[in-house]
Amino acid sequence: MEISAKEAILRYENGRLENQTALVAVEFPLTIYVNKEELVTIVCTPEYLEDLVIGFLTSEGVIRGVADIDEIEIIESTGHAYVSANFVNKFNAKYRSKRYITSCCGKSRENFYFQSDASLLESYNETETTxxxxxxxxxxxxxxxxxxxxxxxxxxxxxxxxxxxxxxxxxxxxxxxxxxxxxxxxxxxxxxxxxxxxxxxxxxxxxxxxxxxxxxxxxxxxxxxxxxxxxxxxxxxxxxxxxxxxxxxxxxxxxxxxxxxxx
Structure with a gap:
């Protein structure tokens, strides 16, 4: 799937207007289902979608990691990701159920995080990397x-x-x-x-x-x-x-x- 598209524009430069084409980024809505239940729709760039699904579900605490996933099916033509999981954090899955996440990062998305991140302070391991x-x-x-x-x-x-x-x-x-x-x-x-x-x-x-x-x-x-x-x-x-x-x-x-x- 293409990650950019050509669009006709009217460009002003050096005192002149010209008809040109410009490359713009593609927005792609991906709806994630976990064990046949709709969880969330993410607006994203349509590449590395399987990595995106795994990273999102793990970082949001819906699953504990990749071992909790039995299968992922990505259907790009319809914008769906179907995840079969052997473990699901039911609280986090229920809290996030049927949310729509835009590509922007406004206050609504920040509120989406904070209510379930209280344990983070205890679980973080410091690095010795310099x-x-x-x-x-x-x-x-x-x-x-x-x-x-x-x-x-x-x-x-x-x-x-x-x-x-x-x-x-x-x-x-x-x-x-x-x-x-x-x-x-x-x-x-x-x-x-x-x-x-x-x-x-x-x-x-x-x-x-x-x-x-x-x-x-x-x-x-x-x-x-x-x-x-x-x-x-x-x-x-x-x-x-x-x-x-x-x-x-x-x-x-x-x-x-x-x-x-x-x-």
Whole structure:
């Protein structure tokens, strides 16, 4: 399925109007059913959908992990994902039942999280991973250079998983949260440990992104943009290193600066 589409536009540039075509990001509604019951509809970019489903269900606490899933069937033509699970957290599944999640990250989605995340403070395991400042700049440059869909459309967010030496994995989506769920789902499916790595991100570090980062087990998040006040408070409580405004030769280290080394 295509992740971008051509649209006719009227472009103004250098004092002239011209008829042109532009690439725009595709929005795709995916309705997830768990054990034949409708759970949620997510508006997303239509790629790596199985990773998205696994990452979403695990990070939302509907299942405990990939071992709880017996089968996933994705029907792209109708926008449905059917999940057969041998274990379902009935409270979380009921609470989330038939919710519609847009590609934006507004207050309604943040409320969707907080009511079921009280146990997170007790379950988070801190990482001993450190990164040098030169490594952070290098990884951000590598990450942005590979963001081809953003360069073409300007309409998606990017998330990645990196070490000090390389960006291991990168995913994009119209929703910041979806991009991170795709990363998490891929790691769950392939048994990739994330505790000794860092999340690298293109957009704002909101409270929901901070929560999802904590749930993956990563203790470091790097972003080209800024965190919110609530995200900083959560990062302090959870022991997560939040680094933002990584641009050129500058960055802001908001929390747990002990993990960031000069060289």
């Amino acid at each position: 990164l040098t400042i030169p490594a952070i700049f290098a990884r951000m440059n590598e990450f942005e250079a590979a963001s081809e869909t953003f360069k073409r459309t300007g309409g998606v967010h990017n998330a990645g998983l990196c070490t000090a030496d390389e960006v291991l994995l990168s995913r994009m989506d119209i929703g910041r949260h979806n991009a991170l769920d795709k990363i998490y789902g891929y790691c769950l499916r392939n048994g990739i440990e994330v505790q000794d790595k860092a999340i690298i991100f293109s957009g704002r570090i909101s409270s929901e992104i901070l929560i999802k980062t904590a749930k993956t087990g990563c203790g470091i998040i790097l972003s080209r943009s800024a965190p919110t006040e609530l995200a900083i408070q959560m990062a302090q409580e959870l022991g997560i290193t939040a680094v933002g405004f990584i641009r050129g030769e500058s960055m802001n280290i908001y929390t747990r600066s002990d993990r960031i080394l000069m060289k």
